[in-house]
Amino acid sequence: MKSFLMLCSAATCALATATIVPAAAQQAPAPAAAPAAAPVAKPVPVAELVKRVDIPYQEFTLSNGLRVIVHTDRKAPIVAVSTWYDVGSKHEPAGKTGFAHLFEHLMFNGSENAPGDFFEPLKQVGATDFNGTTSFDRTNYFETVPTPALDRALFLESDRMGWLTGAITQEVLDEQRGVVQNEKRQGDNRPYGLVYYTILEELLGSTPYGHNVIGSMADLDAASVDDVKNWFRSHYGPNNAVLVLAGDIDAKTARPLVQKYFGAIPRGPESTPPAVTIPTLPQNKTVVLKDRVAATMIVRSWAVPGINDPDAVALDVFGEVLGGLASSRLDNALVRGDKIAVQVSAGNQSMTQIGLFTIQAIVKPGVDPALVSKRLDEVMAELLAKGPTADEVMRVATTSVSSRISGLESVGGFGGKAVALASGALYSGDPAFYKKELAKTAAITPAEVTAAANKWLKRPSLTVMVEPGEREAYQESAPVAAAKPDPNAPKAEPVKGTRGKMPDVAAIGDLVFPKVERTKLSNGIELVYAHRTAVPVTQVVMSFDAGVAADPDGKLGTQSLAASLMDEGTTTLDSTAIAEARERLGASIGGGTGTDRTILSVSAPSPNLAGALDLFADVVRHPAFAPAEVERLRATLLTGIASELTSAEGLGGRALPPLLYGTANPYGKLAAGSGDPEVVKALTRDDLVAFHRAWIRPDKAKVFVVSDRPLAEVKAALEARFGDWRGEGPAGVKSFAAAPTPASPRILLVDRPNSPQSLILAAQMTPLKPDQELLTEITANEVLGSGFLSRINMDLREAKHWSYGVRGGFSWLEHAVPYTISAPVQADKTGDSIRALIGDVRDFLTTNGVTEKELTLTVNGAVRELAGKYETSGAVLSAMQQNDLRRRPDDFYSTVAQKYRAMTAAELDAAARAALDPNRFLWVVVGDAAKVRPQLDSIGLPVEVVPAAALARPAPAK
Template identity: 40%
Template sequence: MKETTSRTRRTAFGLALALALAGQSHGIQGQASEGVVDIPYTKYVLDNGLRLIVHEDRKAPIVAVNVWYHVGGGNERPGRKQFAHLFEHLMFQGSEHFDDEYFKPFDRVGATGMNGTTSGDRTNYFQVVPTTALDMALWMESDRMGHMKAAVTQAKLDEQRGVVQNEIRQYLNQPYGKAELAILENTYPDGHPYSYPGAGMLADLNAASLEDVHEWFDAWYGAANAVVVVAGDVEAEDVKARVEKYFAHIPSGPPLVRPAVTIARRAEPTRIVLQDRVPQGRVYKVWNVATVEDESVDYLSLASDVLSVGKSSRFYRRLVYDDQIATDVSASVRAGQLGSEFVVSVTAQPGQALDQVEAVLAEELQAFLDSGPTEVELARAQASRRANFIRGVERIGGFGGKSDVLAASEVYRDSPDGHRRQQENLRTATVADVHGAAVEWLGEGVLTVEVRPYDTYTTTASTSDRSSGPPEVTEFPQAAFPARETMELDNGLRIILARRDHVPVVDLTLLLDAGYASDQFALPGTARMAMGMLDEGTTSRSAIEISEALESLGATLGAGSDLDMSSVSMSALVENLDASLDLFADVILNPSFPEAEFDRQKQQQLAGIAREKVEPVPMAQRVLPRILYGEGHAYSNPLTGSGTEQSMSELSLGSLRDFHDTWFKPNNATLIVVGDITMDDLAPAIDARFSAWQAGELPAKNLTEVEPQPETVVYLIDRPDSEQSIIFAGHVVPPKGDPENLRIEALNDIFGGFHLNTRLNLNLREDKHWSYGAWAVLPDAAGQRPYYAVAPVQTDRTAESMAEIDKELRGIRTGGDRPPTEEEMARVRDQMTLTLPGRWETNGAVMSSIVEMTRFNLPDNYWDTYADEIRAIDVADVSTQATRVLRPDNLVWIVVGDRVRIEHEVRALGLGDMRFLDADGNAVEGQSVAGNPGAL
């Protein structure tokens, strides 16, 4: 059934619903609406009430499958909070006809972006697969929708209960986690669907039973309460037939009683003051506002942008730039169907009194309530919102991708094109609209949280034979890496272009061989500070003018560093490319490093270092490099790149200018461009702006190979009252350019890479339930790389977790009790190759792969031959690398946790000599610190 106008669309939907009630399926064809970004779709309603939305996108041989159930935390009963979240986890633990880990068939076909999430209103499950795997994905989703209950056992419930509880602990263990908990407890009154018991969530999870699981499934996971979105390289009628095959037999579910919409407007202000182990004070302001469907929420979103997004925003400019009493500020709308929250957060400068921060914040808010935004401010916010939406819907999957937008529109706004109404609200909003919404909602009843540093459906017979399991996927689309063109300016600036014309956007990255490693020739933290200062002003533009220009152009600009490289990146709309390139070149060639901005940024970086020294993972990342590499090595500084408090105190403007003069040379740079432009148009545009850039000599970084640690040492950093211990276990491994690198990566993907089914994660999360997740980090680097396992674990299992990590390291080596298996190797081959067809869906993904080739001088055909190289790796290859690179007898262990509770058990393991460090890596209690020559 085709729709042509908005009026017809509403009538057609009513007629379609009547047809569904009469036992017929139907289709609705989405149409464009002038002035907004369109996502064409076809909608069907099956006889059992299941809603199917199909979007055709032919740019890559992949398809996104996104399933939304209209149930979330707002549907939980008292005493069972976090149950929707727990049930989401259980949905990945097997179904009646596939009683195994849900991700396994998807790993075999190279699925990407696979996850599930829960909010107050919905639970969703999503993945992107090759088009040839669509039947498998639909079979799997339908089997857990229609046949999941019988597969849930008490053991599975207990396992996932532990995983979710550790996820909550991990969240609360972060700085300011207590503040978010306080907001959760106090935003809504008792009895409201969104009210939460705070820390009582853990007790609620303990009370959850198998009977609760069955009741939840029967009540909320029926077909009539679900939306299935299929987006990608498909044809709508074909998808409809497939979905009917797999889903039509599933019961619709019972009639549902939903909570009434109750916007809990607060009449009186409430203040909560709490202490936390954080280096900076922070204040939150929360107002309860209208529901997601109310246009005032869209207007409030624009207000939040005017107030806090970009350096020219009201709050940011006043608090961070002018008065310099805060290091960051944010404002946003957390939208929900039963009410939303407008949340402002300001982090004070270290030592800054929060009452002064609050006073300035109140002054700026009152000025906004008095007069609203200016026309220019509103236009900038609207341009940024539109540009961000366009960039999001370049993808078919993921948050903000087209399948996500269509599903959200259907669930929240009762139509797949509901996003167009939201876009129209944002596009046509006036100053009066935004001002009026702010006056209406941002007045009385604010919640303030201060964080102070602590010193009738039918079913049809099933036509799917489920006895043999999900459909086998035997064919896979071939990956094709985009063609590139190259040229070089007379001054040595190399240009690489990958033309892609599916969206009117051009992305640029100027890549420089510098990075944190260049701090070898300067004070630690110089590279990070210098790159962070690039957009703080040029010889002709101030930081505010740069920010305003970017917003007006709908462009984004970023600069930063990693271990080996520094980069400046821009994303520009084609229609504004010339002006955007002018700005890009100005920032690269003419930074002014203004003193006022330098002082502000310096304080921010110092504040960042203070935060790193209380956050568990950064605490270890700051200490590890000097132990591994020793003094004088280019990689010996903190992995965060922030430097030290001493180096930042000594840093001067001259240090930044020296960095720019030393490393910003065309013969040290490559400009990579991906997007809707030809080389004929690009080359003269770049030449006009960069041909006068002068080449020059460059220093050579010290990447000398270091010897392994002579023996294993355990370093303990005390973090009193820590809810978890963070365990690092590491050593150096060969560089990215090593001839055996792909085999080393395959080994890591078996042992501890960022996958759910690695040995490390299966052990500590799935088997023991001691951690929300454990992994091993294998960063790319030009020199020897730091390789380290990371495991956040509950405090009372610290020593036992270390023993398990040691066991896994020894077991996978030649002669160990668990050498790599062919099953594991087959999984890794699939993970590394079958994801390729959808890997380069976006400009950003193509950019990342070209950057990787450029950084490590990989051959031009690297990605063309990548799959064949991976398929040639066998178990013997991986076993050889396990014995070559894994050194369990030469490990550096770093444990960040409560010394009083863990020291005795860790020492009793006998893994190695135990040393004690402070957050700067200095020995305490007279302990010396072993490591490479010149180490801490």
């Protein structure tokens, strides 16, 4: 599934049935002699999958108008609490853009009866998936808590609904205003970061949806305490909200609890949706922007109806057929066929009162963008004229249902069952709206899709073209002076609470981690398995002892290119046929490269497991590395590498490894990012075949599975497809004889002109041994650098509001344990931020170690969050792999609570002090050297300035 480079939601789609071309007839021999792949087993009918999608619920409404929806799921002792308010950026009047999102932040900063940051009491009870988000249509707050902590969660949610304004002071407003502005700078600082502003202004500017959710710097600066309090009073009443409780709860238990905590909150003003007319441009319009990007991007957009319109589902389906999944019309025409684009996508972003249908293409460097634009029009015109096929529509339905089934395992978070119920209730007045959408998708006809698309997408469109070049100055780039409070005004003190203390939390039981079983296939591949029955889905990960460290010396990028080609053609199926087959199965096949392991994975509804494994085995064992596909994916990879060299994160990721590891250690290869561009240009098919033979082989593999199907069935299915697999030739070998050789402490400044933010990276190679248990060190870092409440984040984000978020943590690699801090900060505070980080770390390691309060908070949070943390099969699957890589016992998480409870502050201090030394930190800063260099000279470290282009090629191994 592909995602847009802007803020559009991910699009999933499918396209016409392509002829299955025998690849071997046109291509060089396969890398290893093997029998032809068996035919892929047929998928079950989509109607059968639809039956698996169900979220039973009960609901009631309090006398003050609060709508409450309850779903019972007893699989784990946790409850998702999700509060949705009918207020978003579309409700903001001129001059007050960004208020809804600013208020999302303010509502995390304490209320009258729960003063201080909300993250602390949530962390104390072991909350997981706790956050808040703002969109055009709504603001939501959510957390998943252990069942005994439900009272406290409801107290907190009700207190910020009914007792918030007294806690809003000028200091709190200034703090969160600064945080939001740095969130905005962080987004703007990315390549293509200004595209969405232009689309909204040019296409939807006449509607309440015409400005970005995050708002403008000037409006945020102008906001006063009275402004934000009035905003709250106007929009956040209980009658303007939906509360969903999902998990270890039922309606009979929920009603008195909700009444107890929310019942006394008075109704507020009734929310009324603003008037919205779907705009139509008088004629096609093109806007050209310049930006620091590696390739031209074309984005074509239309304003269309919102989610409740009868045409919404048809437009969703059309978008998916046009440009969503790998088999889309645009992929086949522009990426595989003409090879004039390296990435394409299309999809329909539905809000409640309006929608945005978007087509996007990243132009292959060297190709005329006008040609790509012309081909976009031609493919679109053909699909509008002839419509999708029945097979395409069926594949859209299958992928949609499969995705929803997987999402139903989580009770809360960003996309679980609570989200499905709350969004349906708020947007459409029906908690079961998700089910009606899926049913309509499964039943829709090609003719209905074609009619809706012709109705809305033959109207004039807006095209935004982003070309490589220097980004022009824009209104938001210059800081605006915030309104100054009256110095003679009396200082407002927060209102003292009247509801008493927060509810206590009863004892919370320890995690019951699924039993992990181990067995082997007949060829020796180890199978590590856990049984989970919450959803009928099987997830399989094949982990190979390879990773970036296995990239051939002098040929960095071989693994990246080889991995990208694995599912782009086998000896019997071409890339389109593979994509279509997995869409019919509702399966996803993916891969990735970590530092120490290369991963290939498949996930599918268990009724389609046989077919998914047929396809997966073909991809793993018989990649064709067809010459035409090699050239196509080579161009895509080179464009990706060039893109890395335009982003702060990509540049920082390339600059740091040589300083930390040196060039002789295999981990120094991380300096190549996705690859050395000159090497990638010269790689041959033989290089890729050799890599596959050396590393993607059974004696390098271990299989991890989480499934609702029994182990015997899963093993038999894997044995049938992989049991006769044998390696060919010598296996690859990684040598870690050369230890990491860190450089002397210094600051490397990577010049990225006109950056509104600087990315600061600080790193140290610790003396920790990766084959030892590091739980104490990791727990100590919870206080210093990991998580929202860490010392460094609370300082630079909350106290100084110079950053949107700062994180520090250990990278527990197989052969080394470095420590890294990442801090994106506003450019004019770069030097001060480095000094603050040094001070925070030094203070923690010397005179101000872990306090008893921090110890209690950290231990309680770590123990109590375990049930929520490992709620899903994906989380269990990840834990199984990490335990294996770190040589932990399979039952580690069943015993870890005892280890946490035994920790003392003195032990945490000793562990941190033995591991970290700020005097040994290496610093990389990615930012505007003209603005940043003068700030660094007084820090006391040597400063070296390099241009971004210098990082394209890593230093050769010595």
